[in-house]
Amino acid sequence: MAIVLGPNQYGKAEVRVVAVDRSTPRHALVDLNVSSALRGDFAAAHTAGDNAHVLTTDAQKNTVFAFARDGIGSPEEFGIRLARHFAGSYAWVSGARVAIESYGWDRITVGGAPHDHAFSRNGGEVRTAVVTVDGDDVHVLAGLTDLVVLKSTGSEFWGFPRDRYTTLPETDDRILATAVTARWRYTGTDVDWNGTYDSIRTTLLETFAGTHSLALQQTLYAMGEAVLERHADVAEVRFSMPNKHHFLQDLSAFGLDNALDGPGAVVYHADDRPYGLIEGTVLRDDVPASPAAWLGTPGFC
Numbered sequence: 001m002a003i004v005l006g007p008n009q010y011g012k013a014e015v016r017v018v019a020v021d022r023s024t025p026r027h028a029l030v031d032l033n034v035s036s037a038l039r040g041d042f043a044a045a046h047t048a049g050d051n052a053h054v055l056t057t058d059a060q061k062n063t064v065f066a067f068a069r070d071g072i073g074s075p076e077e078f079g080i081r082l083a084r085h086f087a088g089s090y091a092w093v094s095g096a097r098v099a100i101e102s103y104g105w106d107r108i109t110v111g112g113a114p115h116d117h118a119f120s121r122n123g124g125e126v127r128t129a130v131v132t133v134d135g136d137d138v139h140v141l142a143g144l145t146d147l148v149v150l151k152s153t154g155s156e157f158w159g160f161p162r163d164r165y166t167t168l169p170e171t172d173d174r175i176l177a178t179a180v181t182a183r184w185r186y187t188g189t190d191v192d193w194n195g196t197y198d199s200i201r202t203t204l205l206e207t208f209a210g211t212h213s214l215a216l217q218q219t220l221y222a223m224g225e226a227v228l229e230r231h232a233d234v235a236e237v238r239f240s241m242p243n244k245h246h247f248l249q250d251l252s253a254f255g256l257d258n259a260l261d262g263p264g265a266v267v268y269h270a271d272d273r274p275y276g277l278i279e280g281t282v283l284r285d286d287v288p289a290s291p292a293a294w295l296g297t298p299g300f301c
């Protein structure tokens, strides 16, 4: 029996870089959280404390800031530039993974006009990109987290089996709400990153809204199917979607009914936990799987 070093990677996590394009009076702002990780032959550092192969995490951080000086473009483009640079830096670096979160800022409107250089953060939603360079191969995942959506009707849930612990009533009219985390894998790199991102986000929203839902699982599948139907360069979409339960509040103690078709407002309590967690992948069956693209991406997606 020998004890050996298994898979490993190292890098700088969560480099917060904000780049402002001031080339015109109308500034443009990009706000990223960048994490890099190198893969390759780093055995001696682990087993002997020999750092001859260790491109410092400090240098990786500096590289992120230096590259931002040339403009960031889309998160995917920036990730590809960085990952290619790191993977090509030394013979013993065989690959690099660059994961990016992109925070959105909207222009503040003053007197009806969008301001040139004042912005407000737009909610909790975050755009994501993960670029993995593995030798000459480049894999790109794009996605988003915490796209919070709600339908106040157009959602049913019934027809499930009833064991001795099943108490949930069947319903033909409920609130459906979730916070979408999705990642999709592109088949290549010749992509209009920002345009495609916007289009896929719109597709997710339109499909959530337009699908008369019999289960969140069905809505998840419909959202993935719509993305794949409209985007030939996407191979698969992975989702993690909490079912943000809204239960009708019992108001009978106050002599009030709470009927869906009654005269007053319908009152729900929004439960934050526990929540159903619905996760799934929708994919083309004729595109090979790509474990390298997902290596190091934790959780379901």
Ligand SMILES: O=c1[nH]c(=O)c2[nH]c(=O)[nH]c2[nH]1
Pocket (backbone or CB within 6 Å): 157, 168, 214, 215, 216, 217, 243, 276
């Ligand atoms: O859309 C749903 N899917 C479920 O699997 C489930 N389970 C549950 O209790 N409510 C719901 N709703």
